[in-house]
Amino acid sequence: MTLDVEKIRSDFPILNRKIGEAPLVYLDNAATSQKPCQVIEALTDYYSRYNANVHRGVHTMSVEATEAFEAARTKVAKFIGAPNPESVIWTRNISEAINLVAYSWGDANLSAGDEIVATVMEHHSDIVPWQQLALRTGAELKLIPRTEGGRLDMEAASSMISPRTKIVAAVHMSSVLGTINDVKALGKLAHDNGALILVDAAQSAPHMPVNVEDLDCDFLGFSAHKMLGPTGIGVLYGKRELLEAMPPWMFGGDMILTVSYEDASWNDLPYKFEAGTPNIADAIATGAAVDYLSELGMENVRAHEVDLTAYALECFAELEQVKIMGPLDNADRGGIISFTHDTLHPHDLGTALDRMGIAIRTGHHCAMPLVRSYDVVAAARASFYIYNTPSEVDALIAGIKETERYFLK
């Protein structure tokens, strides 16, 4: 094991809880991760010691809050290899980050005859904003298909991305299949055709090293709550020259430079895109989450999940009635295993496992068209993080076997 998992677990108070009589086995990390005490303490520290608004006051607490808020932005910029903190915009979550690009950049740059290329693996958050942009502008949305094995069809991608393409939107790690897509190659295809690329890093940024300069992506977004941080805060990274040229999307305090009764002018980056009082406490706590992950090392986080997923795939192979959606080999996949059962409905399975303290996700995982493309309406999903152990994988497998015995006897 590349991480000291026992030590990590001691930082997460919630992992001591029981569900009924059973100890919690939390395997729903793709939905949201648990929070270490360092993140929880960052929140209580802000509210109990220096709660004040940012960018506005000269008093001590306002200065302290502003410094901590901006320091968190700098930590996030470093975490994703952004060349400057001004390219990091705080949003509510990745959904808002993608909407920001679709409304601000999209409305200003797209018209009939243009094409948006996404993939069939997108979460609803990276498909619906583009559908709506296409409706508003008359542009066409095209989707790169997947292979039988649950990978992106890169040959199809290279024929679909053309000089008509204005933006490619692609998920880095699928929240259903676990597939890690070659977004760098997609970015090159986009750039060769004069288009931009937006990377949905909701599942990759928490689990593997992500570097925006190496990927050469134009936009990238993620949500703090999936990477040990609080809910209600996310990030949009954008290349500076693009963000500079984009019009604001929301209007109000903080995002202005000057205001008259008739007109207004816009503040510099990143504030141009941060109207109103920001989510100060959660931004600061996101900084604490980034510190925690950086201290572990994202290479080590990834290595831990590669090991755990390899073990889980081996164990799943013993379950004759279970079919895994997505890549079966462990190359280029993350710790997300979605599966169906020949005879058990995912909701029955999820409910039975919950009685044993095991939390998994069941349903369409906010990727309805992708799940339906496997001829099912719902699937079960187990997803791992830094605090999960092989014995929790054993508990899941034993739980599935126990449910089979109960329902199928």
Ligand SMILES: Cc1ncc(COP(=O)(O)O)c(C=O)c1O
């Ligand atoms: C790949 C992917 N994109 C986008 C999202 C949306 O995240 P949020 O609801 O935090 O905006 C998720 C959440 O599950 C996701 O897995």
